[in-house]
Amino acid sequence: MADESPRDVGVYVHVPFCERVCPYCDFAVVAAPDLSAEREARYVEGLLAELAARAPDFEGRSLASLYLGGGTPSLLTAESVARLVAAVRGAFGEPERSAQAPEITLEVNPSTVERERLPAFAQAGVNRLSVGVQSFDDDTLKRLGRAHRAEEAHATLAAARAARSAGIDAISVDLIFAAPGQGPAQLEADLQQLVDFAPEHVSAYALTVEEGTPFALAERRGQLAMPDEDDAASMMILLRRGLEAAGLPAYEISNYARPGFEAAHNRRYWQRRPVLGLGVSAWSTEVPGDTSPFGVRIHNERDVEPWRTRVMAGEPAPAEAREVLSQEVARGEAAFLALRTTAGLDSAAFEREFGAPPRGFWGSAIDEFCRAGLLREGAGGDLRLSERGVLLADPVFAAFVAPAGP
Ligand code: SF4
Structure with a gap:
């Protein structure tokens, strides 16, 4: 296992609800356009029960990062986010030096409801927002099947900027490139708008067509105009050079940051540090033990009801996969x-x-x-x-x- 000092832990919380399911998405998500208070409360209770059962496995570790991802965790109310943040912070010690205060990230999609909640999310303890802009071009967003349009992306970024005064220290923007019908010229326009906003962090992923998604079916039928490899490579070069020139050099193949704003939580995965994953389909990387010197990786079950039944009974979440890492794999x-x-x-x-x-x-x-x-x-x-x-x-x-x- 990677260097074990400092003795800390990152926590990932998966919230599977989305306004609608995008046709390229293969995450564990469920469409919940009008997430009811009851459905939300049931899921949050499950998360809290799972946290109570699993936190002892990471005993004695301080909280380095909390990442609320999904899905669309910003569909939760600020009260639910506050409960989760407080419970996770309470379950672990905090680093002694204030300079190492835990990074607490919330993924946000551009929509009116979520936008209005940003100050309350900050008051709940969130100090970093990751905004799923994906593109500033309406045609590209439409072809991606996204629920929002460019105007909403701009409005959400403006609201995120305004929430800085409530405690948001960093804003990350998610971008997709090599999307259907997209060429370097359109990406250049996206890049310009991104640079104008001046975020601290950018995650930019080339679209990949995953088996079992509507996009995979459309590609088989010849209905998806994906950029060729040369165009995809040109777009990646364009992004790397453009973001570097704007003061956000790449620090990982898909991630860019102003120096000092690299994502603490994401880094844990690249450095193979312990992560406690909560919720459906969450991954955990357990602390190495006597019988597992390179750690154990657990992938929670994807479906909500079997997961909830087990965690509410105080049992470990059902695992889709559990692997004791061999030295060769590690x-x-x-x-x-x-x-x-x-x-x-x-x-x-x-x-x-x-x-x-x-x-x-x-x-x-x-x-x-x-x-x-x-x-x-x-x-x-x-x-x-x-x-x-x-x-x-x-x-x-x-x-x-x-x-x-x-
Ligand atoms: S918003 Fe994100 S997580 Fe939700 S369906 Fe779309 S791509 Fe998947």
Whole structure:
């Protein structure tokens, strides 16, 4: 397992409700256009019961971050968010130095109801908003099947900015690129509007068509005009250069931040630090133990009712998957997750954990990717993706997570 100091924990809370289900989405979500108070209360009670049952597994750890994601957690009332924030903060100690106050993020979609709640969310303890803008172009939003339009995105960003006085320290904006019908010129217009808003953080993901979604069906029928690989690569370069020029350099393959505003919670996943996941389909990364020196990963069941029945009875949530990580799996993940970041893979730290430097496991793959100009190797064996490697990262990652050769 990665370096265990400081002894802290991140908490992820999954809220599955969305105004409607977007046709590209494969998260655990349910359409709840008019989320009733009763349905909301039942779900929140389940989360609180699961927290009470699971927090002892992370005993003695301080809370580094809380991330309320989904789904659309901003469909919850401020009272529900306040209950959740208070319960999570109460379940763990807080870091001693105030400079390390926990990062508490709430994902927000642009809609009138959620916009009006932003100051109350801040008063509930939320100090970071992640706004699901996705695009500032109405045609692109329509093709993505999103419920909002550009005007609402702008209004929500303005409300988020106004909520700074209530305690919001950072605003992150989510963008999708390489969307159906989108080309570099349209993305450039999105980028300009994004830069004009000047967020502290941006997450930008190329759209991927996931099996089982309406988009996958439309693609099979030839009804989805996806950009070709060259256009998708041009868009990624455009984003990286444009955001860097605006003072938000990439610090991970899909994430950009003003220095000092990198997402503490997301970093936990790339650094393989313990995370307690609550709610349907949430992932947990457990603290390593005597029988699991590389930790355990648990993926909660996706359906609300079986999950709720079990957690309300004080039992562990039903797991869709539970994996005691082997050293082989852990070292592959350590390599590929570190390579996602611009800091790259620290060879000495890797050797301390796994007994040999990366070359000891993947020497020929490293040579091959360095020759191809996808990887750069430092004098001490540190590795990072080259600019070209960022565009062609999948085969590099695959080589590290595949079983090591004899
Ligand atoms: S709003 Fe986000 S989580 Fe909800 S359906 Fe759309 S993509 Fe999925």
